Amino acid sequence: MLSVNEAIGTLLENCEQLVDSEQVSLMEATGRTLANDVVAPIDVPPADNSAMDGYAIRYADWKGTDTAIPLSQRITAGSVPGKLAEGSAARIFTGAEVPEGADTVVMQEHCSEEAGAVRILKLPVERANIRRRGQDLATGQTVLTAGHRLRSQDLGLAASLGFAEISVYRRLKVAVMSTGDELREPGEAIQPGQIYNSNRYTMKSQLETWGFEVIDLGVARDEHEAVRDMMSQAAGEADVVVTSGGVSVGEEDHVKAVVEELGAINLWKIAVKPGKPFAFGQVCGTPFIGLPGNPVSVFVTMLVIARPYLFACQGNADTGVHAVRQIARFSKKASQREDYLRVRSLDDGVQLFTNQSSGVLYSTSWGDGLVRQAVGEEVREGEPVDFLPFALFN
């Protein structure tokens, strides 16, 4: 059996990263992946400015608390200051440009203004209260690198450099489909022998959360031809095809036969729980990932195994998630497979959901993350374990 890391490694080796990029408005760029480095075209801030409401002076002009310095100008944020006249002070506000000739800003609480002059009652250190030109960013500095997935603060940073648009990879197109004649859609009446389709909703939502363009093909009938038609369509439209169910070796599992016919398939036995059967291959030249059919297996293998591959295809430089250490509030024997346990955070550690069956999707809704139990590792109550909050995968 493959280890989880070997499986991810093989997927990443076989990944063809998108190359097409597009310019998008900064306002629409959250969650998109940078196609080029962002290099600062200007200094930020572009000039020295005042960190306070107060008075800008030449430090050497101060002659003591009793000597008023005449005011020569008033500089509001956004206005253009003149050079500071010798022996004078300027009234200045937060964010306003510090005039040439001034070297220090005194906060207004330490000053007394009267009759067009200011007395400085408490002198700060020389050069105080000035935000220096280029303090945040210097011209020519690489501030964001290609492959970075843009977060709110990154948009703010790019805006501070004057970029109204930004170059990102186009969205990865991921086709999702399920198989199974037992599946009915929510809202339909359910008959004996049938169940409601849940994987479609989980998978589509996960893929959209990750910023992909989802081609949602629904469910193919359990018939070779129906599966073949849908998979051909998926391969024609998408960058990657993802299926749930139908990839074990059973005679009713048509996905495997169809992928063999249209391309190539490798059935992997990955030492992971939940989620053992996992397939990787290509359909008409389009990469193909076959997830297991059980709802929890779909959810977990999508997060742990498919996500790094899809992120890499999208051009993301960072495909992994850093586990954090939390205290286990439960014990569990060592296992031969890497086990992803559904847990919930409490103030004193993480609690295990009682039923870890791969059919019990409720465990994932009840919980807020996974404990990763390595092969052969015993979990002991009160000791730290690797915890992966679901939110870290978003």
Added chain:
Amino acid sequence: MLSVNEAIGTLLENCEQLVDSEQVSLMEATGRTLANDVVAPIDVPPADNSAMDGYAIRYADWKGTDTAIPLSQRITAGSVPGKLAEGSAARIFTGAEVPEGADTVVMQEHCSEEAGAVRILKLPVERANIRRRGQDLATGQTVLTAGHRLRSQDLGLAASLGFAEISVYRRLKVAVMSTGDELREPGEAIQPGQIYNSNRYTMKSQLETWGFEVIDLGVARDEHEAVRDMMSQAAGEADVVVTSGGVSVGEEDHVKAVVEELGAINLWKIAVKPGKPFAFGQVCGTPFIGLPGNPVSVFVTMLVIARPYLFACQGNADTGVHAVRQIARFSKKASQREDYLRVRSLDDGVQLFTNQSSGVLYSTSWGDGLVRQAVGEEVREGEPVDFLPFALFN
């Protein structure tokens, strides 16, 4: 000065939670907040089904490995089985309904089929390989509660119960505006004295990530009337008005004067760094939050102080974020304010960005989270600290 927790507590006490709800398609419900409990109308699975491809038998019918049991039916997933004829077995596939009369499924790898009969070479325990009716969810069980923010797996769970639509609170409408004559929009030419507006982009992206409807009003000129017009408009359209900048006591800070004129304002000194000046009040009866003007202060106070309030207004039951413990790879003296330090995760702990000035937005892009340093707490290299990954706030 208020502590951060006191400030959040006061905000939550003064929160008016949305009551309007709407039905949305499950396909569009990611990130929305449930307005009602979701109660299971059916058992999941709705009937006993097979966990394997194999053979369904009555356990008592097994007479040893040499005695073949005749096959009486073939049950694929989605088909309706007949009652199992006495003394017979049924071929059955994963997910297919177990016929009445059968009590055990034998996996196909432990069977040998020939001439319309099956020999069972290895008998499992009685009742093996059957997913029991109601194993995941039982009719009448509350599976999701009002106030829950829906994630991918929750949509799958609701789908498994047959819900095509779900009742959620309408999106909270949040108006955002900034003030400052020095601000230019990205794409425009910058003149002396001016800087690019970054807060607008950071704030809008944060609010959208949280699922709110953003009313983006841009920048008001630093004039009483311009600020008043924009704030009246904001109050008329939004559930909450959020501003950045303009709430300190300076004579160029018009937001404070306008809010006093149109409603009421409390200026809070919160013992938080970055982000001391923070205002809360109402404008024409609409709640108002005034964030500081510095880019890092805006980003941090939005996450730490505004977010819990906005989440509560939206109807979210869970407004907080669980910190995780990570090892500090730096030391820092105790401070009189709760300090939110920009850090980056490494394999052996978290590293501090060198410049923690509230003007240096780059620290938030460089980092992947915040270390929360409590008032009076010293950070010592090699010891654990409270770490808040940015992703946990999404």
